[in-house]
Amino acid sequence: MATLEARRLQMRFGDRVVLEDISLTFPDRAFTGIMGPNGAGKTTSFNVLTGRYRPTRGQVLLDGEDITGLPPRIIARKGVSRSFQLLNLFNDFTALDNVSLAVPETRRRGYAMLRRAANDSGATDKAARVLERVGLRGKERVPAKSLSYGDRRALEIGVALAAEPGVLCLDEPTSGLGTEGTARLADLIRSLKGALTLVAIEHDMEFLFSLADTVAAIHWGQVIARGTPDELRENPWVRNSNLGKLR
Amino acid sequence: MSRSQAALLALLAAALATLPFWIARVGLYQYLGIEILVWGLYALSFNLLLGYTGLPSFGHGAYFGVGAYAFGLMQKHVSLNLWLDLGGAILAAALCGALVAAFISHRRGIYYALMTIAFGQIFWFVAVKWHSVTGGEDGLLNLKRMPADLGFASIPLTDNVSLYYFVLVVSCLAAWLLWRIVHSPFGRVIQAIRQNETRAAFIGYNVWLYKWLVFVISAGLSGLAGALFALSQLGAFPDVMSLHSSGFVVMMTLIGGGLVSFWGPLIGAAVFFVARDALGAITSTWPLWYGLMFMAIVLLKPEGIAGMWQSRRARVAPPTVATQPGD
Numbered sequence: 001m002a003t004l005e006a007r008r009l010q011m012r013f014g015d016r017v018v019l020e021d022i023s024l025t026f027p028d029r030a031f032t033g034i035m036g037p038n039g040a041g042k043t044t045s046f047n048v049l050t051g052r053y054r055p056t057r058g059q060v061l062l063d064g065e066d067i068t069g070l071p072p073r074i075i076a077r078k079g080v081s082r083s084f085q086l087l088n089l090f091n092d093f094t095a096l097d098n099v100s101l102a103v104p105e106t107r108r109r110g111y112a113m114l115r116r117a118a119n120d121s122g123a124t125d126k127a128a129r130v131l132e133r134v135g136l137r138g139k140e141r142v143p144a145k146s147l148s149y150g151d152r153r154a155l156e157i158g159v160a161l162a163a164e165p166g167v168l169c170l171d172e173p174t175s176g177l178g179t180e181g182t183a184r185l186a187d188l189i190r191s192l193k194g195a196l197t198l199v200a201i202e203h204d205m206e207f208l209f210s211l212a213d214t215v216a217a218i219h220w221g222q223v224i225a226r227g228t229p230d231e232l233r234e235n236p237w238v239r240n241s242n243l244g245k246l247r
Numbered sequence: 248m249s250r251s252q253a254a255l256l257a258l259l260a261a262a263l264a265t266l267p268f269w270i271a272r273v274g275l276y277q278y279l280g281i282e283i284l285v286w287g288l289y290a291l292s293f294n295l296l297l298g299y300t301g302l303p304s305f306g307h308g309a310y311f312g313v314g315a316y317a318f319g320l321m322q323k324h325v326s327l328n329l330w331l332d333l334g335g336a337i338l339a340a341a342l343c344g345a346l347v348a349a350f351i352s353h354r355r356g357i358y359y360a361l362m363t364i365a366f367g368q369i370f371w372f373v374a375v376k377w378h379s380v381t382g383g384e385d386g387l388l389n390l391k392r393m394p395a396d397l398g399f400a401s402i403p404l405t406d407n408v409s410l411y412y413f414v415l416v417v418s419c420l421a422a423w424l425l426w427r428i429v430h431s432p433f434g435r436v437i438q439a440i441r442q443n444e445t446r447a448a449f450i451g452y453n454v455w456l457y458k459w460l461v462f463v464i465s466a467g468l469s470g471l472a473g474a475l476f477a478l479s480q481l482g483a484f485p486d487v488m489s490l491h492s493s494g495f496v497v498m499m500t501l502i503g504g505g506l507v508s509f510w511g512p513l514i515g516a517a518v519f520f521v522a523r524d525a526l527g528a529i530t531s532t533w534p535l536w537y538g539l540m541f542m543a544i545v546l547l548k549p550e551g552i553a554g555m556w557q558s559r560r561a562r563v564a565p566p567t568v569a570t571q572p573g574d
Contacts, residue, residue, distance in 0.1 A: 076451040102450040
């Protein structure tokens with residue numbers, strides 16, 4: 001079970017109100033998409049949900065438990081994992097090391113100072129399976145900085161996935177990916193659907209509408225529409241906005 | 248460790264183990280070996296912060312100095328047992344480090360660096376002004392070199408050769424400990440934090456606590472180096488806590504290649520003292536020339552001497568895996 005809920009979130013930075021009033025439920029094991037123009041507050045919502053910012057008002061609930069304002073590491077340990085729009089990787093480490101650091105067993109052993117890191121084969125096996133899953137098999141030993149952009153995007157998701165989350169939040173996962181990369185990502189998401197709660201901020205409407213169970217549109221820091229992809233297609237705002245122009 | 252690295256390490260070990268037998272013949276002197284080891288240990292401890300965790304501590308002389316003073320005060324007022332005094336020095340420096348780290352571990356980058364300088368200056372100021380305890384600008388004088396009591400035998404450390412071997416053994420133990428730490432799961436986490444603090448936090452690591460722990464360990468071992476300094480110099484002086492002295496350890500670490508190699512800081516310490524003596528024999532303006540060399544290295548080869556060695560080897564046989572400090 002992993003249902004994430006935002007209740008009347010407000011976030012302001014000084015005079016600037018970025019999130020006006022956001023209430024959204026991300027039901028257990030469903031895929032919820034978030035769309036909206038630049039500056040609408042999508043990434044800020046993620047930052048509040050995952051603990052980077054404490055909201056000025058409102059609550060974040062994980063399975064009914066109030067996790068508002070907890071630090072990112074605690075929220076991560078409770079099973080809410082995220083990927084970043086601007087890649088956040090351990091660039092000098094290999095792809096395998098990037099992923100294995102995120103495996104919970106590795107994290108629990110993090111304070112061990114006198115045992116050898118190289119002996120953690122259990123976590124390494126898990127990490128290798130995650131890499132295979134995101135399509136990076138055979139690139140385990142390549143440093144993150146030497147991977148292609150598409151592979152780095154995949155690794156970004158791999159790191160988030162390796163934490164064995166109940167809720168996986170993806171911030172613009174297709175950003176910068178070509179057709180082939182987007183198709184690969186769609187396959188990955190299809191394989192994850194039903195196994196964990198998925199939330200994705202996405203500009204690629206075709207991608208989002210073909211995969212998501214529900215889509216929420218955010219504008220001016222508010223949820224202006226919410227429904228199944230079919231319902232949203234009929235929504236006047238979505239139809240009139242540039243974002244809503246479906247091919 | 249590759250074969251060529253093992254060969255290099257064996258060569259280094261052989262050179263260090265036999266140093267008292269040849270150092271005088273090449274025109275140098277016994278005490279130089281002790282100086283290199285003491286500052287080498289200091290630089291290795293410092294590099295746990297700078298090279299491995301990416302934390303710029305520019306006031307690290309404070310913990311070296313606290314170790315030196317604590318060692319001196321312990322032997323003057325508490326006990327003449329060498330082990331107890333060394334332990335006291337480590338503990339005192341680690342405690343000071345723990346206190347400072349509690350105030351700065353939420354910072355990063357330039358803010359971190361500035362706060363380490365500020366705290367370093369506070370310690371230096373206290374050392375200069377607190378006459379009744381520290382001896383003020385003169386420092387703690389007339390310290391003793393107590394014998395190393397091993398239970399079954401007591402080894403006098405009064406001559407520089409036996410002191411050299413004592414310092415060598417202690418440095419080796421400390422270096423072994425540091426080597427274990429950087430190759431442990433903990434060591435991997437701190438390197439991850441160096442590369443991306445944000446990501447480390449978002450996969451569940453308590454970044455603050457790791458940064459705090461690294462600082463405490465680094466300060467404690469710097470304190471051990473400081474105690475060995477006091478033991479060999481027969482005194483503890485505020486000068487080692489000054490900003491320029493804190494700068495020396497940064498220069499040693501960078502010139503030697505601490506950013507890419509575990510042993511780099513030790514190489515840097517050796518280069519520093521040999522440069523001081525070799526250049527110093529020619530001109531009294533040696534710090535200028537050393538400084539220019541430092542600038543040249545930072546501009547042209549930021550990975551330092553160890554980096555030059557690594558890239559020379561890489562041209563011979565390209566490595567298939569990423570290089571990290573310690574590999």
